[in-house]
Amino acid sequence: MKVRVHVSLKPGVLDPQGRAIHHSLEGLGFTGVNDVRAGRLIELDVDEGVTDEALDEMCRKLLANMVIENYRIEKVAA
Amino acid sequence: MTGFRAAVVTFPGSNCDRDMADALEKVSGAAPLRVWHGDADLPERLDFVALPGGFSYGDYLRSGAIASRSPIMRAVVAAATRGVPVLGVCNGFQVLTEAGLLPGALLRNAEMRFVCREVPLRVENTRSLFTAGYEAGETIRIPVAHHDGNYFADAATLDRLEGEGRVAFRYAEHLNGSARDIAGVLSEAGNVLGMMPHPERAIEAAHGGTDGRRLFESAVRGLVGA
Numbered sequence: 001m002k003v004r005v006h007v008s009l010k011p012g013v014l015d016p017q018g019r020a021i022h023h024s025l026e027g028l029g030f031t032g033v034n035d036v037r038a039g040r041l042i043e044l045d046v047d048e049g050v051t052d053e054a055l056d057e058m059c060r061k062l063l064a065n066m067v068i069e070n071y072r073i074e075k076v077a078a
Numbered sequence: 079m080t081g082f083r084a085a086v087v088t089f090p091g092s093n094c095d096r097d098m099a100d101a102l103e104k105v106s107g108a109a110p111l112r113v114w115h116g117d118a119d120l121p122e123r124l125d126f127v128a129l130p131g132g133f134s135y136g137d138y139l140r141s142g143a144i145a146s147r148s149p150i151m152r153a154v155v156a157a158a159t160r161g162v163p164v165l166g167v168c169n170g171f172q173v174l175t176e177a178g179l180l181p182g183a184l185l186r187n188a189e190m191r192f193v194c195r196e197v198p199l200r201v202e203n204t205r206s207l208f209t210a211g212y213e214a215g216e217t218i219r220i221p222v223a224h225h226d227g228n229y230f231a232d233a234a235t236l237d238r239l240e241g242e243g244r245v246a247f248r249y250a251e252h253l254n255g256s257a258r259d260i261a262g263v264l265s266e267a268g269n270v271l272g273m274m275p276h277p278e279r280a281i282e283a284a285h286g287g288t289d290g291r292r293l294f295e296s297a298v299r300g301l302v303g304a
Contacts, residue, residue: 013230014255016186062147065140065176067183068230 001046002076003055007064008039082106082302084126087154089115089145094131094167094278101278102128105294106302115148125301126163127154129170131223131276141184141226142172151177163207163297164270168224171262171272180263180272181239182231187224188255194223196287198250199261199275203243206264207300208271211292217250218289220275227274229256229263239263247273 009015015037022036042063046055055073064071084102088095095112102110110128111121120127134145145151151173158164158179166174174180187193196219201212212218231239236257239245247262254274262273277290 014185014188014228016188016190016228016255020190062139062143065143065183067175067181068185 001048001050003044003046004074004076005042005044005055005059005063006039006072006074007042007059007069008071009037009068010070013068082108082126082298083121083124084108084110084128085113085120085124086110086128086130087113087115087150088130089132089134089148089169089173091134091136092130092132092169094169094276097276097278098128098130098167101281101290101294102126104281105291106298113150115145115150117150118153120150120153120157124157124162126165126297127157129154129164129166129173130278131168131170134169134173137226140172140176142169142174142176145169145173146176155179158265158270161267161269163301165208165297166270166272167276167278168222168227168274171274172226174270174272179270180265181235182229182257182263184226184274185228185230185255186226187228192223192225193227193254194221196221196280197253197261197275199247200250202245202248203264205243206246206268206271208264208293208297209246210300211296219280219287220277220290221279222253222275224254224274227254227256229260229274231257236260242266244268246271247275 017038018036025033059071086095086099099110172184198217201216204212204214244264246264249259249261277293280287280290
């Protein structure tokens with residue numbers, strides 16, 4: 001089973017990388033971009049028997065830092 | 079001063095471990111034990127554990143994230159919980175927050191730049207084991223060298239840290255976007271200190287300054303007597 005974990009900074013946490021990307025987009029002449037937030041995508045290939053609870057625990061224990069980040073688990077059809 | 083038993087932990091990618099060991103040996107007179115990230119246990123009867131600076135595991139995932147889950151960290155967390163003093167500098171501070179021994183997190187510097195220079199620090203707490211050798215409100219000069227030193231915690235946590243006197247050091251300038259210019263924080267019990275500046279890089283005249291030396295002297299004196 002393929003699983004995608006989307007990790008993003010919580011709202012309100014300053015995102016210097018997103019800001020730099022935003023600035024660079026403006027430098028390229030793109031207009032109308034109101035905000036940019038950079039996150040991380042982690043793709044896992046796991047056995048069918050791996051439970052939702054286990055996936056959740058992986059996120060909370062390692063893949064995301066719950067002090068600053070949120071995560072979303074997406075299961076992808078193989 | 080004799081009988082000071084310290085350990086310095088080395089992770090893959092640590093690069094300040096020798097400086098840390100050297101500082102501890104110069105101040106205490108005893109060479110620290112060296113511990114590898116894959117070790118399951120710390121040496122027995124330790125007085126002090128130091129987590130050095132560097133780029134453990136290449137800063138993969140998040141700075142300090144992988145190191146904080148390495149086998150030795152289970153032993154470090156257990157030791158810290160028993161009250162053994164633990165000092166984390168730079169990447170060591172990041173490891174301590176990732177391990178949950180200190181609150182908050184260290185984000186990318188607000189200006190996106192790696193900062194590598196000596197900075198003025200205000201000593202905010204002079205009652206801890208690590209800072210007893212400084213004068214209240216004193217400004218000292220210690221080098222920093224980091225990309226992810228922007229301290230973040232929610233407002234309630236910051237208020238609690240301030241109220242409990244757990245802000246050990248504050249930058250005396252706006253350096254990296256850190257909340258309330260926080261440069262170093264103490265654990266609730268006071269035996270764990272994490273700080274981004276490198277005191278081990280300011281312990282002898284040849285370093286260009288000696289303001290870091292008193293941190294180690296405070297700890298050694300507090301633990302084994304002068």
